[in-house]
Amino acid sequence: MADHKPKGISRWLFTTNHKDIGTMYLVFSFIMFLIGGAMAMVIRAELFQPGLQFVEPNFFNQMTTLHGLIMVFGAVMPATVGLANWLIPMMIGAPDMALPRMNNWSFWILPAAFTLLLSSLFMEGGAPNFGWTFYAPLSTTYGPPSTDFFIFGVHLMGISSIMGAINVIVTVFNMRAPGMTLMKMPLFVWTWLITAFLLVMVMPVLAGAVTMMLTDRHFGTSFFDAAGGGDPVMFQHIFWFFGHPEVYIMILPAFGIASAIIPTFSRKKLFGYSSMVYATASIAFLSFIVWAHHMFTVGMPVKGELFFMVATMLIAVPTGVKVFNWIATMWKGSITYETPMLYAIAFVILFTIGGFSGVMLALTPVDWQYHDTYFVVAHFHYVLFPGAIFGTMAAVYYWMPKWTGRMYDEKLAKIHFWLSIVFVNLTFFPMHFSGLAGMQRRVPDYNIMFSDFNMWSSIGAFGLGLTQFLFLWILVKTCMLKKGEKATDQVWEGAEGLEFTHLPSPAPYHSFDTPPKVD
């Protein structure tokens, strides 16, 4: 039987099946999302009112650091890798990923990496407390002893990501069904292919940065120490050369998800397919030449600042093209509003708001006022939470019926959506105001002039956090309790793509043993 699967724990430990590995990635990502979220709750509880109420400033810094690291490397990235595992083979008509054993290995490294990172919380001197950007020399000379665990953890995450990315690239280039030309691939496959190239290019740079930290800390080098001829600013250049493409690594797959969902529920083909592909590629290219816009205050030469300002502003053009194409896809469509569509629309609108603050931040003279304030926190949370995370939630609702064969509870899902969207805005919109008014980032306490906005942000954050337990319940109900009506093979009326047109629901454990013919 094609659907034979191993039983028990060994199925998960030794699996080379892209669907099992995809599931494990998604489950892992959700666990990390809850842990990182719990840390956000600690942060917001402390910031609920001025004064030091709950935690010491040093522990507060540990929370902001781990919250950032866990959400970036533990929640968002594994979620998109999980989706890639589940979807890319089915979308291109392949039986599995090209390198299935490596696929297993790249997942199982992650729990080890995060165990290392989280164990630092219980060490003497505490967890890393220098922010997820770990600027030297705060993270080198002044870092706590657990910094070495952090360094090793980052290395492991990097290895995992690079292996996952290589797998995607090899799969897409070699495993497409006959007739599935590159320009016929679903946008999600395209955005992931480009993401994978970004990953293999920048993760080694991050590995280089943490290795230099390690040798600075223990082996007498001075890469980032001016006293030994090094340069702390060089750390930032290296870090952001990784860090800026990293933000696109997190958001490009969500672009692909929106490009799958919006046409389905508009019952209309994606508008401007090829310009979507070119726009994604342009964004990826530009992401390599804008890194120093994170560093406008480090004292760069004016010409450097001008270059990075102009290059950064250019990103608005291809991003604008994508947004306009999504709207044009909806235009004159026949739209219905199932939960995936609601999330996709919220993604487009709120991501665009994050894009607007991005254009503001690109302007160097005003960036001096925004830099390192809550305005920046508002900006990147708008592109990450209602961007990358709403994108992932949209994907989960959209493809869950295909994965499990059951429809999720639409009513609960809509409640989840409306609560999420109210609380996400209540949490992050006031941060624009507190930032503009002058509240700096990464502080456990603040002047009373910021107290109202912080209170709203905290209330929003608590609501947003609690709401995700509803999401958990919806997932448990559909995937584990197997409640919900049976999904049809096409699942959604307007759905296209091989996974909906050529495979039953749920998709069998082994799909496309013989490749479909694509015309």
Add this chain to the structure above:
Amino acid sequence: MSLFRKVALAVAALAVLVLTGCSEQAYNMREGVTEISKEVYSLHMIVIWVCVVIGVLTFGVMFYSMFAHRKSKNPNPAKFSHSTTVEIIWTVIPFIILIALAVPAVKLLIKMEDSSNPDMTVMVKGWQWKWEYKYIDGDNDPSNDVSFFSNLDDASRQQALNAGKYFSGTKIEDENYLLEVDNPLVIPAGQKVRFLVTAEDVIHSFWVPDFSVKKDAIPGFINEVWTKVDEPGIYRGVCAELCGKDHGFMPIVVKVLEQAEYDAWLAEQVEAAKSGPDLNERTMAQLMTEGEAAYNKYCAACHMPNGQGNGPFPSLIGTEVVTGEGSVDKHIDIVLNGVPGTAMQAFGAQLTEAEIAAIITYERNAWGNDTGDKVQPQDIYDIKNGGGE
């Protein structure tokens, strides 16, 4: 879509509530008090409005489509899937808007970065977690230079700690909470002041929003930034780059004085610097009182008010350096010169002889240490100027 309407109503109500509730609070960038900061503010307002207009148009079209092209109204979807013309239009138009934004930004940036021909220069140095200001008058005579440290004021420190008992009713009402220091930076009005920004330990960032000045303070490197303030007054800022535990507790206060008042202030500082340190002998009681105050100001952030230390910061109770036999010299050496590679700073240049003597005496006799050791300002002076390294 009754659910949709209910939610929309709730969101609108909430928005109104938030905006009215916050009407007392600052919610926008401040215009500031310099020519540059005003130009920055107007560029900020321009780009905000550009974004608002684009947002209203784009989302307007989107919401119209969501409403008019829903299945119940438009059961038969159109078939088009591309149009080269509109795609070119919506590539070119954003491009033009961006150029229109970039031109004033480029001009303003070039102006902001021109720190040439200053009337005076102040060195700004970030430390964990305080600022040091040094006035360099350029006459090559260091005895005319003035330098001092600027720490968070005691009142804010006390309130932050008291707020731990917040739920028992201590409420912070001080409008300068966390934005007040003991020794503010003083500059004259109407002069182009250049700041040379650097740091001792980790990266800090010197930010005064009213001047639109923000520059990273980087150990081993010197950055330049300048301002020219016409309006005398007191302006407040903060450290903007995460620099460790007390990053949120190292504010910047700039006092802008009329030229004549400034000159008088500076002369007074030079005079005080020249008169030499206060090395009068003190009684044990005096040392303990002065020591407690100075300890709480400079040491308690890490070693805690009760001396027990905190995480990587060692306890001072009964430890070898503090209570060990004949450990006074070692103790003085650590306070004066720090411990390289750790967060323990060299306080020799930061504090007066009297403060250091009092702190060491206090540490050796408080919290049950009771060594009975008494260190006098003169002892410290001798070690600093000969005996010590």
